Amino acid sequence: MSDEKFDAIIVGGGLAGCSAAIVLARAGLEVLLIERGDYCGAKNMTGGRLYGHSLEKIIPGFAEEAPIERVVKREKVSLLTPDGGLDIGYSSGKLSAGPECASYTVLRAKFDQWMAEKAEEAGAEVAAGFLVDALLVEDGKVVGISAAGEEMYADVVILADGVNSLLAQQIGMKKELEPHQVAVGAKETIKLSEDVINQRFGLASGEGTAWLSAGDPTAGGFGGGFLYTNKDTISIGVVATLGDIGHSDVSVPQMLERFKSHPSIAPYLEGGEIIEYSGHLVPEEGIHMVPELVRDGVLVTGDAAGLCVNLGFTVRGMDFAVESGRLAAEAVIKAHELGDFSAAVLSSYQQALEYSFVMRDLKSFKGFPTLLSRRAIFECLPELCGEIADKIFTVDGAPSENIVLYIVDAIARRTSASELMKQITTVLEAF
């Protein structure tokens, strides 16, 4: 690292930070990307799946070169009861049919290093292994960073320092996160051969499955289980909303064991070997937790800005991170041309984000955090579906009941009419 002044310093070498670095460096700006891990990606974890559309805008055809694991061609969602579950699977030639709509399973330690290489190729300076302790603020304007006892200056600082953005909090752009706004994810990466994964999941070579579930794994707590097929590993984990911790006596590590040993899941993992155990927070409150995005000399992107959306059947954050990194970089390029890094000029980032899919989607799905904090979704619904499915699929010679009446009765045994109306209203509001 040098003591020269940079055009821009980016804190955090994840997807938002690397995307911003690539775009800025290509425009000829002097960029320092600073990452606290040994390498970019070293502190990062995903379930996970990357929807590729936003990265396509920066690196067209990236999947041909990047270390993606598999192209997702099969979707699966399950409501799990203690001894089974109701699965909804979808496979179609339309899933990931082209780069604009493709999604890929990825492992961040590998993927983010590749992104950082792209940033370096574009001309950015990447400094890994340095924790940024504080932002330097002069006359209310962010003018640089201090890291490992060194002060470094820049016209502008882009914060891409992840969900625990202590730096955005330091200068008051972001409040301390609250337990209902985030979930903790615990994940294992399990080694299996590529062939075994293909056979077990019915996949052709290079094709992958994304599988989300709710119900039993979290013992009725807010959250769920996920499973993604990588090339020769499986990413399996649970996510539990922090505001609902303590709903049962099942701990997060126990939830993961419970999920892995569930009869719907266990056969897929048989013979596998754990190669890594990881944990991370996920922003969960969507539009309601987006902080101040711009101040004089500083912009906030990616998870640091809470840009995530969880719909239960799709979970997105990485595509938002990439887009926000790109849009932040474009705003900085404009500011650089004008030689003005005030919040007023940098707010073109905020405007661009408003017009982009990022804020539009966060707004469209603003009801989902409420929907996904309804106990019924995690406790009653899996049970109810299990009970109804049992009725429909069991033939034991006993005279059959009227299925519709049975369903009405199964619902009535669990909830009152007014409670049911409330649930339906929440669902309608969410969509």
Add this chain to the structure above:
Amino acid sequence: MKKMSVDDKLALDLFHTDEEESHIKVDLDYRDEAEIRKLLLACPAECYKWIDGKLTFSHLGCLECGTCRILSYGKVVQEWRHPQSGAGVSFRQG
């Protein structure tokens, strides 16, 4: 698959641990058991343990997720920083 303890799982991870200084400072004498219970349940690395009626904490094996900060900052958790440059977990898969 055979069940593995969290400690055994963490042993598979790569850590550059700062043995001397913890990046998280914990009030081990904190009295509110409901508050402590949340940390025991939520920490994916089981850094918080309840042994013989007493809270124990070790930052060794911490996955740096921030869960304890968000659940109990200013209560059980007195200070929560990122580990120093180059220290802590280094995911090789992620």
